[in-house]
Amino acid sequence: MHILTAKDLGHVIRERRKHLGLDQGVLAKRAGVSRQWVVEIERGKARAEVGLVLRVLGVLGVDLLARSEPSPPSPAASPSALIDIDAIVERGRDR
Numbered sequence: 001m002h003i004l005t006a007k008d009l010g011h012v013i014r015e016r017r018k019h020l021g022l023d024q025g026v027l028a029k030r031a032g033v034s035r036q037w038v039v040e041i042e043r044g045k046a047r048a049e050v051g052l053v054l055r056v057l058g059v060l061g062v063d064l065l066a067r068s069e070p071s072p073p074s075p076a077a078s079p080s081a082l083i084d085i086d087a088i089v090e091r092g093r094d095r
Helices: 007-020 024-032 035-042 050-060 085-094
Strands: none
Touching: 007 035, 007 050, 024 035, 024 050, 035 050
16 A cells, blocks of 8 residues: 555554454553554544654554655566567557
8 A cells, every 4th residue: 555644544554453453542552652642643643753653553563665666567467467568569560
């Protein structure tokens, strides 16, 4: 999932917490934050401390990946997902 806003991040946290069967109080205790903090982050609090967010993500088993540019398609990608530029050029020449 691409996380573009604080609300997106809050959604990920809430959904993962529910998937694990945790209530907000249990998550808060395990992460060392208040229940109110969990409520706010799940609602998309834009000014949350990064260290606390990372701690909560760790408790939930959520990895955070940052990329500066799109990665190339993996070799395991389905053939239909890859574009054959040579075939496109050849079709253009046949016209």
